[in-house]
Amino acid sequence: MKTDELIKMLSTNVEPVPPYAAEKLLGRALAIGAAISLILLLAIYGLRPDLKEVSGTFAFWMKMGVPLANAALGLLFIMTLARPGKPLKMGYGVLVIPIAVLWIWAIVTWLTSDPALHAELLWGNTWRVCIMNIAFLALPVGAATFMALQNLAPTKPVLTGAIAGWLAGGVGASVYALHCPEMAAPFLAVWYVLGMLVPSAVMAYLGHRSLRW
Amino acid sequence: MMMEEELRKLMSMALDGHADSYHLFLQRASMPLRAYLRRRLNAIPDEVEDLLQETLLAIHAKRHTYRRDELLTPWLYAIARYKMIDFLRRRSQHEALNDPLDEETEWLEASEDAVSDSKKDLGKMLETLPENQRLSIQHTKLDGLSVAEAAAMTGMSVSAIKVGVHRGMKALAKMWKEQA
Known part of the structure; x- marks a missing residue:
């Protein structure tokens, strides 16, 4: 086939494209995914009964804020990675800042607390289910953003998948925080971070498999 | 810079649904893209037109990932580069499974085709x-x-x-x- 023929074919009756199509696609995916995640939380887990009392505490805002910051940073990176030829405005190192803050808080807590309490601070009562619950609540956002990315054009499929999973994990963890009773920094620094890493690893693999175009 | 301005004007018209502008845009854009691919694939010139057409198809399929207020040429070259790397990766996998001698004769036959023709038939x-x-x-x-x-x-x-x-x-x- 001649290139001119192909060009003729592609341009005949071409459909208009609305502005900011990529941003809208990803924004919608995130909104729908987060809404489903919240509904799942309310339907399956329920809000923690003392939500009102703890909602003013530093620990609660760290617990919500760190995953939400991960999600926000992840979204910024994904918006850039989903479109070809767009240089990143920030280095990838920025992605670990919220985790670093969490870890500093955890280490300070660890060092300033009575060693007899260490086991309690690290394992809490729910470590067995924490990772699984966060990964489960990350699923809606992970699936929705993945479908959006398949319609976009990431030139680094594995990295894009990993950061989309990081974004999904962030949303999953912050939604789970509305139910989860744990408040100790060391617990969050280990189990929440692992919970967010699971979707990231899964989606890096999925990116390798099916984000190529 | 002139190329950027001209292509960008055509592309933004194209995204608003003007088929003539889009036609002209694809024609103009294919020249530097062909040169880009030819320079990098000078050992396998017969593959250039195939890859150019694949790149044009991708530009078309992914045109909603170009944002009107951004530079257009980096977007175009990034797509061409992605398609080229993907092609080379596929080809090296293919080669590992095939007798290189067969490939050689295939290329010799292919080189008889016209330059602006692709072996693939849409x-x-x-x-x-x-x-x-x-x-x-x-x-x-x-x-x-x-x-x-x-x-x-x-x-x-x-x-x-x-x-x-x-x-x-x-x-x-x-x-x-x-x-x-």
Whole structure:
């Protein structure tokens, strides 16, 4: 086939494209995914009964804020990675800042607390289910953003998948925080971070498999 | 810089649905892209036109990832580069499984084709599509009928034609890539 023929074919009756199509696609995916995640939380887990009392505490805002910051940073990176030829405005190192803050808080807590309490601070009562619950609540956002990315054009499929999973994990963890009773920094620094890493690893693999175009 | 300005003007018209601007845009853009691919694939010149056409298909399929307020040439070259790397990766996998001598004769035969011709035939790929997609593309993209005319002719709805074109073009781009 001649290139001119192909060009003729592609341009005949071409459909208009609305502005900011990529941003809208990803924004919608995130909104729908987060809404489903919240509904799942309310339907399956329920809000923690003392939500009102703890909602003013530093620990609660760290617990919500760190995953939400991960999600926000992840979204910024994904918006850039989903479109070809767009240089990143920030280095990838920025992605670990919220985790670093969490870890500093955890280490300070660890060092300033009575060693007899260490086991309690690290394992809490729910470590067995924490990772699984966060990964489960990350699923809606992970699936929705993945479908959006398949319609976009990431030139680094594995990295894009990993950061989309990081974004999904962030949303999953912050939604789970509305139910989860744990408040100790060391617990969050280990189990929440692992919970967010699971979707990231899964989606890096999925990116390798099916984000190529 | 002049190329950037001209292409960008054409592309933003194209994104608003002007087919003539889009036609001109693809023609103009294919020149530097061909040069780009030719420079990098000078050991396998017969593959250049194939890859250029695959790049043009990708530019078309992913045109909604270009944002009107951004530079256009980096976007174009990034797509060409992605397609080239993907092609080289596929080719090295293919080569590892095949007798290199066969490949050699294949290339010798292929080099007899005209330069602006690709060995891949979109027409043949089109025939393998489901009927609603094939007819939608045939009428609106090849015969140049309007969407409304194509709808009247086939008895399909206007939105069914649009969906058929959209899905069909995506399927063609995929087939193109998988046909090594």
